[in-house]
Amino acid sequence: MAIVEKNILIANRVKGKGDTWNLVNDTNPVTEYTSLTEALEAHFQQTKKPCDFRLSPMKGELYAIVNEEDTTPPKKFNLYGDY
Numbered sequence: 001m002a003i004v005e006k007n008i009l010i011a012n013r014v015k016g017k018g019d020t021w022n023l024v025n026d027t028n029p030v031t032e033y034t035s036l037t038e039a040l041e042a043h044f045q046q047t048k049k050p051c052d053f054r055l056s057p058m059k060g061e062l063y064a065i066v067n068e069e070d071t072t073p074p075k076k077f078n079l080y081g082d083y
Helices: 036-047
Strands: 003-013 021-023 052-056 061-069
Touching: 003 036, 021 036, 036 061
Parallel strands: none
Antiparallel strands: 003 021, 003 061, 052 061
């Protein structure tokens, strides 16, 4: 089976406030983190799972990179004698 990389949105930058971030699934949505490092630490404290991250600076979005096993069965074709 193949490994599929998924990007899960975890934080958005607060527009007009520089390096200030809000977590998407924060239990207290009013909380603003004053740096990217603080937002990453808050995400880790919530999930307790270390992972890699991807930043989209033009969109102001922060993603967690999750690797999952692709469980989709491969296509079979009668033409090639797969059946």
